[in-house]
Amino acid sequence: MSTLELETHIDPAKMQVSDEVAIEISGMNKWYGAFHVLRDINLTVNRGERIVICGPSGSGKSTLIRCINRLEEHQEGSIIVDGNELNSDLKNVDKVRSEVGMVFQHFNLFPHLTILENCTLAPIWVRKVPRREAVDRAMHFLEKVKIPDQAMKYPGQLSGGQQQRVAIARSLCMMPRIMLFDEPTSALDPEMIKEVLDTMIELAEEGMTMLCVTHEMGFAQAVANRVIFMADGQIVEQNEPKEFFNNPQSERTQQFLSQIIGH
Amino acid sequence: MSDLSYVRKDMLPEKAPPVSEVGAIGWLRANLFSGWFNSILTVASVYLIYTLVSSILPWLWSPTWSAGSLSECREIVAELGKEHGGACYGVITERWQQLLFGFYPQELRWRPILTFVLLFVALAPVLFTDGVPRKMLWFTGLYLFLAPWLMWGGAIWTPLLVIAGLALGALAFRVLSGVIGALGATIAAIVAPILFWLFLVGPLSSALASIIPLGIEVVESRLFGGFMLSVWIGVVAIAISLVLGVVLALGRQSDLMIVKYLSVGFIEFIRGVPLITLLFVASTLLNIFLPPGTNFDIILRVMIMATLFASAYIAEVVRGGLAALPRGQYEAADALGLDYWKSQRLIILPQALKISIPGIVSTFIGLFKDTTLVSIIGLLDPIGLTGSIRADANWNGIVWELYGFIALLFFLSCFTMSRYSMWLERKLRKGHS
Ligand SMILES: Nc1ncnc2c1ncn2[C@@H]1O[C@H](COP(=O)(O)OP(=O)(O)O)[C@@H](O)[C@H]1O
Ligand SMILES: [Mg+2]
Numbered sequence: 001m002s003t004l005e006l007e008t009h010i011d012p013a014k015m016q017v018s019d020e021v022a023i024e025i026s027g028m029n030k031w032y033g034a035f036h037v038l039r040d041i042n043l044t045v046n047r048g049e050r051i052v053i054c055g056p057s058g059s060g061k062s063t064l065i066r067c068i069n070r071l072e073e074h075q076e077g078s079i080i081v082d083g084n085e086l087n088s089d090l091k092n093v094d095k096v097r098s099e100v101g102m103v104f105q106h107f108n109l110f111p112h113l114t115i116l117e118n119c120t121l122a123p124i125w126v127r128k129v130p131r132r133e134a135v136d137r138a139m140h141f142l143e144k145v146k147i148p149d150q151a152m153k154y155p156g157q158l159s160g161g162q163q164q165r166v167a168i169a170r171s172l173c174m175m176p177r178i179m180l181f182d183e184p185t186s187a188l189d190p191e192m193i194k195e196v197l198d199t200m201i202e203l204a205e206e207g208m209t210m211l212c213v214t215h216e217m218g219f220a221q222a223v224a225n226r227v228i229f230m231a232d233g234q235i236v237e238q239n240e241p242k243e244f245f246n247n248p249q250s251e252r253t254q255q256f257l258s259q260i261i262g263h
Numbered sequence: 264m265s266d267l268s269y270v271r272k273d274m275l276p277e278k279a280p281p282v283s284e285v286g287a288i289g290w291l292r293a294n295l296f297s298g299w300f301n302s303i304l305t306v307a308s309v310y311l312i313y314t315l316v317s318s319i320l321p322w323l324w325s326p327t328w329s330a331g332s333l334s335e336c337r338e339i340v341a342e343l344g345k346e347h348g349g350a351c352y353g354v355i356t357e358r359w360q361q362l363l364f365g366f367y368p369q370e371l372r373w374r375p376i377l378t379f380v381l382l383f384v385a386l387a388p389v390l391f392t393d394g395v396p397r398k399m400l401w402f403t404g405l406y407l408f409l410a411p412w413l414m415w416g417g418a419i420w421t422p423l424l425v426i427a428g429l430a431l432g433a434l435a436f437r438v439l440s441g442v443i444g445a446l447g448a449t450i451a452a453i454v455a456p457i458l459f460w461l462f463l464v465g466p467l468s469s470a471l472a473s474i475i476p477l478g479i480e481v482v483e484s485r486l487f488g489g490f491m492l493s494v495w496i497g498v499v500a501i502a503i504s505l506v507l508g509v510v511l512a513l514g515r516q517s518d519l520m521i522v523k524y525l526s527v528g529f530i531e532f533i534r535g536v537p538l539i540t541l542l543f544v545a546s547t548l549l550n551i552f553l554p555p556g557t558n559f560d561i562i563l564r565v566m567i568m569a570t571l572f573a574s575a576y577i578a579e580v581v582r583g584g585l586a587a588l589p590r591g592q593y594e595a596a597d598a599l600g601l602d603y604w605k606s607q608r609l610i611i612l613p614q615a616l617k618i619s620i621p622g623i624v625s626t627f628i629g630l631f632k633d634t635t636l637v638s639i640i641g642l643l644d645p646i647g648l649t650g651s652i653r654a655d656a657n658w659n660g661i662v663w664e665l666y667g668f669i670a671l672l673f674f675l676s677c678f679t680m681s682r683y684s685m686w687l688e689r690k691l692r693k694g695h696s
Contacts, residue, residue: 069597071598094600097599101598104591
């Protein structure tokens with residue numbers, strides 16, 4: 001387990017989970033060709049929930065959260081995000097994508113655009129926000145992730161941790177109601193992990209609905225209200241963090257936890 | 264304390280490098296005389312260059328600009344008693360206008376010159392994106408219609424009607440997209456203007472011209488020639504093939520089966536056929552398929568073939584650029600909710616085209632030089648003109664000076680393109696790695 005020290009002055013009162021359903025996945029199956037990658041996934045996420053998904057490599061964690069904004073298509077079952085069902089109707093897909101932010105392991109910033117342009121592009125072209133307003137909004141979120149002074153630089157000139165924070169700011173500029181994180185810190189050097197996690201904790205405090213694939217167990221304990229363990233394309237176990245770490249039920253989970261704690 | 268323990272007490276300051284590493288001597292040693300083998304190569308190369316230059320320069324330096332024939336030239340050179348003989352520039356003095364303009368009427372030559380100068384005005388906002396006001400793009404758009412009119416002349420109504428055709432397409436799209444859906448409207452928006460241009464522009468233009476005769480003198484295609492013709496064909500083919508090539512490259516990557524296989528089929532067919540075959544099709548075979556009596560301009564036909572030919576190559580070059588982009592770029596664009604066209608235009612193509620610049624410019628340079636092939640189907644480009652010049656009794660037997668002059672014209676154009684592409688690559692490399 002990562003022995004990261006996080007400043008966790010989290011006010012639980014601020015992190016209320018509402019009864020409103022944000023994401024509803026039921027009976028979902030997905031195949032890559034003949035390979036059954038996700039098997040009978042049922043998952044309901046309420047607004048304001050912070051969910052951490054962990055599991056061994058290749059267990060389908062990325063595929064699962066990529067199905068939520070249809071970067072991957074599922075073949076069976078249903079995924080309903082904010083009341084929009086994801087199916088072949090492209091209008092729904094576009095709507096969901098503009099409501100759901102995603103942060104990738106390798107940042108995926110646009111290298112030919114400045115940091116500011118990275119952040120204003122989608123609001124201007126998708127949301128039709130006037131340029132001035134988009135710039136103000138971008139600067140607001142860049143301040144929030146603590147790099148407003150880098151706005152005129154290009155992504156290649158920033159450190160990994162800074163790039164990932166820009167990627168978070170870029171997503172936030174679309175004012176999403178749900179944020180997906182796919183191993184946001186696994187491509188970072190140890191000293192940069194903390195700055196990204198701090199940003200994510202701040203988001204959680206503000207009540208953002210978050211689904212986060214990560215192996216940062218310190219982060220999971222600090223902010224998650226539910227931890228999901230996946231193996232072989234299935235949800236094997238889910239529980240609140242304390243129970244999950246102290247009292248894992250399934251053998252697979254115990255094995256997995258003992259492995260990552262070994263490091 | 265053990266022997267292994269060591270702690271540095273004071274940090275070392277930076278020192279200047281030894282003399283052998285810097286300055287002229289350092290440079291010579293590093294680049295020309297590093298080791299005996301390289302030293303021998305250096306000496307041998309210097310000798311070779313000296314021999315070449317010392318025999319070519321005296322030949323080049325030859326005051327024969329005013330000679331009216333090859334024999335007159337030879338007399339001048341003989342009088343000078345030059346060891347290696349001398350070049351005979353009289354042919355260029357006499358024929359340079361023809362080599363540049365072909366048989367374009369002398370008093371109208373301001374038109375191609377103006378077209379050429381305006382070309383740079385039109386290109387400026389495209390080539391030098393910063394420092395040139397974006398509003399200039401309006402002129403670039405207008406130039407597409409202005410240039411053919413200046414070159415071929417005729418009633419002002421023709422270019423105006425061609426623009427009207429575009430407006431017709433846009434209108435068809437507006438009106439029909441609500442009625443028959445986006446795909447049908449797109450097809451209508453493409454077909455309507457083409458039908459309009461093919462069947463209505465001609466008669467309408469003459470009708471309008473008979474009422475209000477506004478226009479400039481017509482210059483027929485058979486009078487086009489010389490370097491002007493090469494540039495005219497080259498520029499049009501380059502401009503259109505870039506657009507068409509990008510569309511084909513995207514088509515080849517499309518999820519729509521029909522679009523994909525049409526693109527692949529077109530690209531593979533065109534790349535499998537020599538340009539000269541396409542030019543022969545343009546010059547002879549096309550007449551068989553066209554309804555008798557249609558007068559489809561030969562230069563236009565050649566332009567179409569050259570454009571199709573180059574676009575297939577551009578498509579492949581651009582496809583390479585598209586393939587080089589990490590998948591993450593597509594995914595990030597999708598995840599932000601950008602639709603296909605927006606993500607192509609704002610994210611994918613700017614990066615893919617940047618990667619493809621060297622390949623694109625090579626294709627353009629190749630295409631520009633290939634325009635000399637039109638001499639084979641009887642167009643009078645510079646190469647086509649050399650035949651008649653060398654058949655002239657005065658200049659019978661002249662080779663180096665004539666072809667050297669043409670080579671120089673092509674070299675200057677191609678070298679400029681190559682330098683521009685290097686400048687562009689450097690500029691786009693700014694900031695990002
Ligand atoms: N595009 C794809 N085509 C085929 N198989 C894939 C593809 N993407 C992922 N897989 C496979 O699906 C499984 C789950 O992948 P992934 O969701 O990335 O796992 P995780 O994120 O948990 O490491 C892996 O076995 C992987 O090899
Ligand atoms: Mg993964």
